[in-house]
Structure formats: C-alpha cells, structure tokens
Amino acid sequence: MSNLTDVKNMSNAQKLRTFPGNRIVWHAVIVGVVWLLLLLLNNNIDPLYSSYLALVAMYATAMFGMTILVGFSGQVSLGNGALMAVGGYVFALTSMNWQTVPIFGWEWNAVWSMVFAGLGGILIGGIVGGLAARLKGPYLAGLTLGLAVGVPAITNRFPELLGGENGLMLTVPYPAGGYAASEIAGGAESGAETSDPNSDAGSDAGAAAGEDQYAELDLSEFDQGVDASTDPNATPATEDLLTEGDLLTLDDFSNGGDLGLESADPAVEPSVDPSVDAGLEPGQDPSGITDSFDTGFIIERWQASMAIAVACLVAFAALNLIRGRQGRVWKAVRDDPIAAAVVGISPSGSKVSAFVVSSLFAALAGAVFAQILSFVGPGAFSLGLSLSLLVGIVLGGRSSLLGAILGALIIVWLPELVDGLAGDRGWPDQITNNAPNLLYGLLVVAVVLAAPGGITGTVRSWIDKSRGKSRSPLS
Amino acid sequence: MTNFIDFLLGGFSNGAVIALMALALVMVWRSTRMVNFAQVGQAMFTTYIALTVQQSTGNWLLALAVAMGAGLILGIVVFFLVIRPVKNSDTTGAIIATFGVLIALQAGAGMVWGGDPEGFIPPVSNAGLEFAGRIWPVSLYDILVWVVTAALVIGLTLLFTKTSLGLSMRASAFNPEVARLSGVRVNRMLITGWAIAGATGAVGGVLIAPVSTISPNSFDILLVFAFTAAVIGGLDSLVGAVTFGIGTGLVISLVSGYTDASNAPVVALVLLALNLLLKPDGVFSHHGSRSV
Structure with a gap:
C-alpha cells in the first residue's frame, strides 16, 4: 500500500491493520482489556x-x-x-x-x-x-x-x-506495599495511579501506615512496594511481613472477594484508557478493605x-x-x-x-x-x-x-x-x-x-x- | 593407567547398547528420512514385555525373543498408524508425531507396569570377573552383551550385503524412485526397515535393563546418547552408528569415571553440538552438504 490513493480507499479497519503505529495501539487495547478481565476474574x-x-x-x-x-x-x-x-x-x-x-x-x-x-x-x-x-x-x-x-x-x-x-x-518476595496499604491510601491509590504513573505517594503512605492491611495485587505495586521499603521506617516491617505472608495462606480461603482491583499499570500499558479503569472501579469491594490483615492477602x-x-x-x-x-x-x-x-x-x-x-x-x-x-x-x-x-x-x-x-x-x-x-x-x-x-x-x-x-x-x-x-x- | 583401562572396559557394554539404539535410529532414517524419537519408547515398552515374560517363565532367551518379536510388531504398528499417514511435506508434524508416540508409550507403560523402577535379573552373573590377580570391571553379563550385539551387527551386515532383501532395502534407501522403477516394492522395504529397527531397539533395551533399572522414563537419556552417536555417524551409515555408538559409550564411561556420572548428558550435548557445528552431515555420511 505505497500509494496514497490506496490508503484513502481503505476502510478504517484496514488502516488499523496497515499502519504499525495504529496496530500497536490496537494490540495494546486488546491486551489491556484481556488483562483487566483476567484481573477481574482472578479477584472473583x-x-x-x-x-x-x-x-x-x-x-x-x-x-x-x-x-x-x-x-x-x-x-x-x-x-x-x-x-x-x-x-x-x-x-x-x-x-x-x-x-x-x-x-x-x-x-x-x-x-x-x-x-x-x-x-x-x-x-x-x-x-x-x-x-x-x-x-x-x-x-x-x-x-x-x-x-x-x-x-x-x-x-x-x-x-x-x-x-x-x-x-x-x-x-x-511478596509486595511489601501490599500489606501496607491503608484504607485511605488504598482508595486514593487506584485513582492516583491512573493519573500519574510515577507517583509513589500511595504506597509510601501505605508503608507508613503499617502492615496490618490488605494486599494490592499488581505489578506496579510490586515495584512501588519495594521502593517504599527503602524507606528506613518501612524496612523492618517488610522483613516481618515476608514470614507472616507464609502463614497467611492457610486461613485465607474463606475470604474470597476481598481484594481491591487494580488497573493495569499505565506506565507499562500506555494504551489502557483511563475511562476503562474508572468504569471498573465500582467493581472494587470497599467492604473488602478490612482492619485485620489476615483477611486480605491471598497468595x-x-x-x-x-x-x-x-x-x-x-x-x-x-x-x-x-x-x-x-x-x-x-x-x-x-x-x-x-x-x-x-x-x-x-x-x-x-x-x-x-x-x-x-x-x-x-x-x-x-x-x-x-x-x-x-x-x-x-x-x-x-x-x-x-x-x-x-x-x-x-x-x-x-x-x-x-x-x-x-x-x-x-x-x-x-x-x-x-x-x-x-x-x-x-x-x-x-x-x-x-x-x-x-x-x-x-x-x-x-x-x-x-x-x-x-x-x-x-x-x-x-x-x-x-x-x-x-x-x-x-x- | 589402570583406572583408564577399567573405565574403558566398563564402557564397552553401554557402548554396545547405544550402538544398537543408534542402529535402530539409522535404519529408520534410511527407510523414511525421519528420526524416530519414539524409538527408545518402543524399546522401553518391549523391555517391559520381556520383563514380564522373564518373571513368569524365568527364561531369559525366551524373553529376548519375545521382546524382538514385540519390537518388530510395534515398529510396523507405529509405521502404519502414524508415520505413513503423516504427509511428507509436514516434516515438523512428523517429528512432533514421533514425540506423541513417545509420550503415549511412556504413559501406557506406566499404566500397565507402574512408574517405580524395576530390576531385571541378568541371566548370568553381573559381578566383575577375577583374572590375573584382580577384579576387572567386566562381568559374564558384559561378555554376553558383547556377544549378542556382535551377532546382531554381523547378522544385519550380512542381511544388507548378501541378501536380495538387503539389496532392495539399500536401493530404496538410496533412491526410492529408481528402486521403484526397477521393480523394488519400496513401501514394503520401508516397513521392513521400521520392523528391523524396532527389533534392534528391543534387543538394546533388554540388554541394558539388568545394568540400569527399567522405568517408563529410564531410557530417555539413552535416546540422547543414541541420537548423538547416530548423528556423528552421519544418520544413514550403519558402520557409523556402531562405531560412534561404542565410542559414545566409552567417552561417557571415561567422563563418568573421572568426574561424575551426572556429567554424561552434558558431555553428550557438547559432543552433539560440536559435531553439528563442525561436520553437520556426520563423519560417515554419503551425502553432500545441505542447501541453506
């Protein structure tokens, strides 16, 4: 399709398939949607x-x-x-x-x-x-x-x-931030992440807030959690959690739908439309954010x-x-x-x-x-x-x-x-x-x-x- | 130096078995131009049959004969059910299909005989012989292995060089089209090749079983050794398969003796990689270099 008139005659779908840039966006959308659906499935x-x-x-x-x-x-x-x-x-x-x-x-x-x-x-x-x-x-x-x-x-x-x-x-290495996210930070985070991929604020706040909260399950958390653990205040807590995390697996089975749903990391997945995330946020179960940490983390x-x-x-x-x-x-x-x-x-x-x-x-x-x-x-x-x-x-x-x-x-x-x-x-x-x-x-x-x-x-x-x-x- | 001689002598019977398996691979390659990755699976299966026969009758020769017969039949069955229907153009599919047969045979053997390794009682003593004041790493059983292998190799050589069946088989391996025009029933020759390969592999399995143990997966490593030997030998040379089969056995015995037995597969891998890099068509191959 070297000819310009050829391009003009193509349908939109054909253009999508022909131009590499568009194709990448299209693939990103497909993968992003599948990713979100899988996370939704995983959490339910x-x-x-x-x-x-x-x-x-x-x-x-x-x-x-x-x-x-x-x-x-x-x-x-x-x-x-x-x-x-x-x-x-x-x-x-x-x-x-x-x-x-x-x-x-x-x-x-x-x-x-x-x-x-x-x-x-x-x-x-x-x-x-x-x-x-x-x-x-x-x-x-x-x-x-x-x-x-x-x-x-x-x-x-x-x-x-x-x-x-x-x-x-x-x-x-379970994500340290996962244990540390507080009720407020957990709520704020999902909003913050879609708008600003580089913001560590959510998990930092979470790390400071203590260990007895629930897990955020996301690759970005994975990153940020460890970032947070470089904070001298948070480091000892991280080590505690690693051992406690093992024990958690035993008594978690009854608490099915407690986990917060995280959007795909926007830094990795630029194409994911923020509105898609927003649409899914109601899926997050606020009641799942409970006080006791042993109801939250499911390995x-x-x-x-x-x-x-x-x-x-x-x-x-x-x-x-x-x-x-x-x-x-x-x-x-x-x-x-x-x-x-x-x-x-x-x-x-x-x-x-x-x-x-x-x-x-x-x-x-x-x-x-x-x-x-x-x-x-x-x-x-x-x-x-x-x-x-x-x-x-x-x-x-x-x-x-x-x-x-x-x-x-x-x-x-x-x-x-x-x-x-x-x-x-x-x-x-x-x-x-x-x-x-x-x-x-x-x-x-x-x-x-x-x-x-x-x-x-x-x-x-x-x-x-x-x-x-x-x-x-x-x- | 005594160590060296001991390791070398100890490697001969393993080498003989590897040579038999490599022979089986080569015969299949000569008849249908494909590597039968299920070959050791077939051998494993027939060895289990031999084990059953030996356990119930106590007759090793009968067990060997039954294994050969079963190998013959299994070779023909695999050829008819799997190899012939695969379209010639789909080489990838043919390779995958032989692995499918391997998986199915291993699972089938596991179903019938269980997954635990079983011992195979040798017909003669497996202990090292005492001679000239010391114990040598050669047992009566090793000598039996050499004799059986030598008899089989000589028999196959005679078959291929002195009989009209052997001539027809060589003709259809060398050039199927011309052979067909000369009145050779090429298809029948292919079946014969697969059948003889199956029987040869079966003998190898029965011979190795008392030395190692037998379990559905225990011959996997033998496949790697035999493939190495067959490829170094050129994949279509019977002489090459025997020579490098024994050679591989010796190298592995030396490596296992001087270092550790767990190195053997790595050494086989290195040998194979070096050969494929330096002389991909093998040492004894008749064919010129491949295109692309």
Missing part, C-alpha cells in the same frame, strides 16, 4: 482457581515462545523447558543473593530479577539459536532434546551453587496477578512481532528458506531471532514458575515440561497465540479433569497418573494426522471454508 474466583490461573498464565507465557519458534519459524524445539530452568535459576540466584546484599546500594527488586532472568534466557537462547540456525528438522529436535535432558543435570554439577537434586528454595491471587501481568506483557510483544514485519519474515523462511534468501532475508538470522525471542519468553515463564513454586529444582524443569509445552501448542494450534492460550488451558485442565473422573470411578493411581499423558500422546498424534492446525487452525479453516476462502491450516 476461589483462590484455588487462582492458582490454576497462575499456572495457565505461566504456561501461556512459555507457549507464546513456542508458537513463534515452532509455529512461525518451523523449528521443533524441546529445549524450552531447559530455557525455563535458566530463567528460574537466574531468578532464584539473583533474588537469594541480592536480597541479602544490596548491589551498589540498590535494594533487591523482583522485577530486576525477572529482567536478569530474561537476559539469561536471551544469552543462552542466542548461543543455542546460533547452533540451531545451522540445523533443521530432526537435528534441531535432537539437539534441544539433549538440552532438555542435559541442563537439569547441570544442577548436579554445582551442588553448592544450584542445590543439586534438591534444588533451591527461595523466599518469594494465590498475588501469584496469579503476577503471572497474568507477565503473560500479558509477553503476549503484547508477541502480537506485535508476529503480526508485523518479523512475523512475515519468520513465515517466509519457514515456508521456503531459499525463496526468502532470494528476496534478501537471512534465513539463519530469522531462525536465531525466533530462538532468542522464544527463549526470552521461556526464561520469563521460568522466573514466574520459580515464584509460584517458591522453588527451583531439576525435577521441576524436566523433559516432561518441555514435552508438555510442545503438546500444548500442537493441540491448541501451533500458529496462533490463541492456540498457545488454549494449549496452556488444556495442559492445566486435563489432569484435573482426569483426576476428577478417577476420583468418581475409583481408578487406581497408576491409571490416573498416566492417563493425562496417554491422552496427550494420542491427541498429539491424532491432531498431527487429522488436524495439523490444532484447535485454532481447524476452526479458522472452517470459518474460511464457510466464507469460500481456502487457506492452509498452518499459515
């Missing part, structure tokens, strides 16, 4: 379901990377579980050491640990991707299979540093909101990548590397970039996983994890992000479904424990044979067929 369901939500968001984060790598770039990798291990271990190591010794006077911050985890993923992904770009098909799958088996084994090599077979327990909700935040940011990045120029480059190389090279695309560069992006996402997912489990260990990042990522995107649909989300849902939900069925029918453990994997294996084979596009690809080809268009289920 049983905490047990919140923990599932956290897992789904974590798997989805890793599977977005798989979508790009397997679906768009056509490289079958089993190494993403290992790359999650990289992220998880970097997160654990930086947070464990940094929490005790501030670096250059900076207090530790979970977001920084996540950044380091991401950088670790990029580094390792770059190395593996550089190797991978020279390989194709089964060679790459075999190499990454070696990665999936070998990387967890490395933890045994350095038992002092990485904890060997037992892994590392980590103190999950599953906090974990879910953290995992959702990461998943949404990753989804936003992934959307922009795959629906922009880079996505077309990846597809071109996947479909015909020689033709792509002829038009000036570097096939190996494209493959490496897909690998790096997917390992960044995997590492972030690993960091989230470490926080959900409060633990990293070789058992958590086994070959089975890598395989389940592959299973998820194949079943959901390997060439769309929605497919990755569906895949994450299947991976988390199917074992629960089987558990429920087994409980009703009194199946022995031996059957119950293996039934999900048997189903995954058979379903993967069936999907590859009968519906290579997975759920999303198949549905899309039905829609296309009904409209009289034809398209490959994998495009």
